[in-house]
Amino acid sequence: MKSPKRYLVTSALPYANGPLHIGHLAGAYLSADVYVRYLRLMGKEVVWVCGSDEHGAAITLRAAKENSTPQAIIDKYDQLFRQTFTGMGVDFDIFHRTSSPLHHETTQEFFRTLFRKGEFVEQESEQYFDEEANKFLADRYIVGTCPKCANPDAYGDQCEKCGSTLSPTELLPPLRSAYSKTTPVMKKTTHWYLPLNKYEAWLKTWIETGTLDGKKLHDPTEWKAHVLGQCKSWLEGGLHPRAMTRDLDWGIDVPSEIPHSSGKKIYVWMDAPIGYVSATKQWAIDHNQDWKKYWQDKDTALIHFIGKDNIVFHCLIFPAILAAHGDFILPRNVPANQFLNLEGRKISTSKNWAVWVHEYLEDFPDKQDVLRYNMIKNMPENQDAEFTWKRFQESNNNELVNNLANFVNRVTVLTNKYFEGKVPEANKIAAMVSGRGGQEATTLEAELKTIHTYMTAIGEKVMQYDFRGGLQMMMEFSTYGNQFLQFNEPWRKIKTDVVGTAAVLNVGLQIVAALNLAVRPFLPFTSDAMRKMLKINPITRGEGEWATLLKTLSKGKVLLETGHMIGEPVHLFSRIPDEVIAAQVQKLEDSQRETLATPAPEMPKPIEYKPLNQTITYEDFAKLDIRTGTILEAERVPKTDKLLKLTIDLGFEKRTIVSGIAEHFDPKNLIQQRVLVVANLAPRKMKGIESQGMILSAENDLGKLGLVGTTDIFGNGFIVK
């Protein structure tokens, strides 16, 4: 693939519902920041957009819970995001908001275009409805019992206790509406669907070959294996139409001229990626540029940085939307990162098992680059990775302090000590040995070539989205500097050979000067500090300095001229002592414990009794028809983990009941067991078998099930009341 004229880089819009933790940072922001910083230093035309994702049910719900308003919630987190990103040196070209009027217009325009082109399918479906509040219920607004962990307050889209993804139909009763606490009913509603099944064929070709309409748009071999794998997995399974609208209060209205649009909002998942477009528009307005150049010109490379949870949306659904619209380019790559674990466990907001970035900035002032270094070093580029405070400390002390900062310090100290802080004469014939092995003689010219090689290699890694590799290469370059000093021993040479010492330190300073740029995409604050120390011009954004440096080197010219005065040595990094690390680990455990309000692990765990459900009337109870019965047959339902197919004798008839108890009972031990059966429950098909009722069982605090039976003096079919 030929290299593009310009780049449009996006980072997943953070959802304005809570603060950022290190997992967010590792996923879509630091990776993009390194990439974009490098592109800018190479003088490439690049715009990097991001913004707050501010719509959807979770925000209204949170507002209600905190007795606040959605607007107040999004304002609060938008503000916090901006501070956090700026604090960490994550340097977007624009950080926009999906609540802005420009974004609303842009999204509606998109929707309108797709509607007019007849891309949507209007379809009626049944949704949960709250009769008292007179509202349809988003998944998030349906509360019920989690089928996985029995948390009675799980939401219809997710259980916050065990973190599993749910759908409303999976929730166990009693279901209730988050608005009125009443039981929701099913009601018909109309929505607009994107017929992904219609696009399946071209999406498949596009993903697998990078080709659309005979044109090669990207090279799939450059895509990460797990991204391709995930997409192929979806394509194999067949794509289904997906609703692009919701019945919601908080979001972007479906354009009013569209029939039946009253009360309908555009689905946040459609609204959010269009946020990349509106952010670009706003940037263009601010900078007197043409946004279309970035979204509609074939020579632009669109790159989406996201976490793996977003793969399907950015690789299939959003491209389908863009293509359905017609005027837009498709992403050239979607370098999704995997997940970052923390101290051996998954990061969890609800369990408060997280390192919050804004808190890190408070706890470790002026140590942004230490976190950046550690996060890039352990970036989950191709598989899940882990952050531990111990490794954070080790990489700081052993690599940043001992290797990088120390090398820079050695060179500046020696220059100040022996040459009054002036870059000494480069003597091209002076005898020096190479930093590699210390065996062969070398010259300034050869060393400039070596520097060029390192700088090129680091850049290549970054362009391949191998940020860990680039970072490692950068550190090897610093090691090379240490080796060069070690082999040439300027501290010894000064006693006999001032000219030779000057030559050695001149090379040392050239390495430091190059290192200053090598470090910059990863550690921008450090790069600034080094420039101050070297007394060279500060860089604001990056305007091709790296490219210039490569040119200078390949001409055999030096980066720092002889006689240039450098500043006093400064320690770029400082050691982090054990106590500080221990305190962070303690903080993590404390906050998590507070959140869970559980005693220390070594204490015997008290039984957690489930809270009582809301009071019901006798009439409610009387609706239940519970009968005595006996299990006649029991067998596993093939291809399921939990299902047993039971035949129950109810005296007056025999019933087939499918029950999710296979993990608790051996089928052959169930034969002739007496059970209680909810006999008037509406039948339901599971795995193609109609289940005609439900057998009762009790569950203890450890999740163990026990059948609730009758005593043997009873026959079958009698009423329980």
Place this chain on the structure above:
RNA sequence: GGCGCGGUAGCUCAGCUGGUUAGAGCGCAUGAUUCAUAAUCAUGAGGUCGGGGGUUCAAGCCCCCCCCACGCUACCA
């Protein structure tokens, strides 16, 4: 259960379309050195490449079966 990404030295990971004695960083051991925040540099020990079968002159890389971790997905009335 289906699908997907992985399982390589104590730890974190590289290993391209199969090709000589399987690599790096950290940690560990020994030695050198003192300009530097006891930092640096050199040397070394450490792996039957998750397990089992197969294809091949040759397999960490290909095929089959199994085990483990993670993710998506189905089922859980």
